[in-house]
Amino acid sequence: MTIGVLVALGSAPFEPAVLAAVGRGRTHVVRRCVDIADLLATAASGQGAVALVSTCLAGLDRQVVDALESAGVAPMGLVEHASDPAVDVLRRIGVVSIAAVNVDAESLESSIAAAAGRRDVEPAGEPSARDSASGTHAQQTDEPSGRVIAVWGPTGAPGRTVVALGIGAAIAELGGDALVVDADVYGGTLGQLAGVLDETSGLLAATRAANAGSLDAASLSRRCLQISPRLRALTGLPRADRWVEAKAVLVRSVLETARRVAAYTVVDCGFSLEVDEEVMYDTRAPRRNGATLEILSRADAVLVVGAADPIGLSRLIRAVGDLAEAVPRAAPTVVVNRLRDGIGWSADDIGSMLRRTTGITDIAFLPDDPSSCDRALVAGRTLTEAAPDRPLARRLRELAADVSGLSEQSSRRRRGRTQRGQGKKSSQRPVRV
Ligand SMILES: Nc1ncnc2c1ncn2[C@@H]1O[C@H](COP(=O)(O)OP(=O)(O)OP(=O)(O)O)[C@@H](O)[C@H]1O
Numbered sequence: 001m002t003i004g005v006l007v008a009l010g011s012a013p014f015e016p017a018v019l020a021a022v023g024r025g026r027t028h029v030v031r032r033c034v035d036i037a038d039l040l041a042t043a044a045s046g047q048g049a050v051a052l053v054s055t056c057l058a059g060l061d062r063q064v065v066d067a068l069e070s071a072g073v074a075p076m077g078l079v080e081h082a083s084d085p086a087v088d089v090l091r092r093i094g095v096v097s098i099a100a101v102n103v104d105a106e107s108l109e110s111s112i113a114a115a116a117g118r119r120d121v122e123p124a125g126e127p128s129a130r131d132s133a134s135g136t137h138a139q140q141t142d143e144p145s146g147r148v149i150a151v152w153g154p155t156g157a158p159g160r161t162v163v164a165l166g167i168g169a170a171i172a173e174l175g176g177d178a179l180v181v182d183a184d185v186y187g188g189t190l191g192q193l194a195g196v197l198d199e200t201s202g203l204l205a206a207t208r209a210a211n212a213g214s215l216d217a218a219s220l221s222r223r224c225l226q227i228s229p230r231l232r233a234l235t236g237l238p239r240a241d242r243w244v245e246a247k248a249v250l251v252r253s254v255l256e257t258a259r260r261v262a263a264y265t266v267v268d269c270g271f272s273l274e275v276d277e278e279v280m281y282d283t284r285a286p287r288r289n290g291a292t293l294e295i296l297s298r299a300d301a302v303l304v305v306g307a308a309d310p311i312g313l314s315r316l317i318r319a320v321g322d323l324a325e326a327v328p329r330a331a332p333t334v335v336v337n338r339l340r341d342g343i344g345w346s347a348d349d350i351g352s353m354l355r356r357t358t359g360i361t362d363i364a365f366l367p368d369d370p371s372s373c374d375r376a377l378v379a380g381r382t383l384t385e386a387a388p389d390r391p392l393a394r395r396l397r398e399l400a401a402d403v404s405g406l407s408e409q410s411s412r413r414r415r416g417r418t419q420r421g422q423g424k425k426s427s428q429r430p431v432r433v
């Protein structure tokens, strides 16, 4: 049986050469698609194994590539020659197989056959990423090396944003380059908390660029706001109803690019993981919590934040269960926030209860400190700037050192002796029970 090919080249000048190459024995043309709608409808109907696309096809973007893959059709990009700038664009929208058409028809058909069989192996005739002469390309091919720390938690405002910004600021103080990304699909508050005004959402600008294939380290950096010398922020959704623009596949691109921009990317996630939409609609419907699931499954470390009161703790236990079901490989650190005397439970009581009910042993505690939080919010500063000597800022630094692997010793040396007493160990140190 020969391989079915969908041709959607948008009248690229090399279309005749491609049509001459398909049908030489191993492949046949299923359909010449006139536009994206035609292409996606044909792919969804289960016809064709490979879709030949080019940047001449109007509307070709990351979401189209994702839709083809979901339909089981391997997208294959065709370009004039190996150093065609279209190579970069195709790669950035997620096209793995790319072939130059300036080869003989037989080699081109072999490339198409290879794309059908092995999506992620470069087919013959494919221009190597390193061959590209494009300036931005060098930045794109740098190995992404930054770590991603996801901050998630149940409903009830347990303090995810406070913890995400606090950890980012503390990592920066410890000497790491940190980027805090507001990816809360229920509406972002990071900009307000960090005291920065952003007229357009950084996250949405980045997802738009990711969809169009123009997102690279330089363009993402331009969208970030500088909070302090080593701390940047990417602001979130201005309104909750804009969540449809933060689709999982696009947030994945932003996250992978962030790994090239900062050594540590701390992501403030939405609270829910429900996937009910999948039951209600067909699987191509956008899923509100898709972005959250994407972040949690790709993060190097996950912090689950819960409030230290009876309601907060029961929600926290349920959330840990939901996370284990949705992302079984996540090994979260539980952060019990707003620990206070009035509750009547000590850190040890809560720790052993959580260990018994969730099996998790990596548990940190942050004290309740409304006056520090208010001071930071009103001044538009981070907690470690606004109240550096308070126990909350100290616990955040300790937690940041734990999740980042950066040493607190070096930061104490860096900050000198101006903050007396801060190096002292306190009895409320994050405990590992
Ligand atoms: N350790 C703390 N001590 C005192 N107040 C705190 C502490 N942590 C968070 N808060 C307060 O709790 C409130 C909610 O915090 P935050 O906005 O971080 O929660 P969230 O989980 O991100 O909620 P949302 O669902 O709105 O995104 C804020 O008013 C914040 O100042």
Ligand SMILES: [Mg+2]
Pocket (backbone or CB within 6 Å): 160, 161, 162, 184, 189, 268
């Ligand atoms: Mg929040």
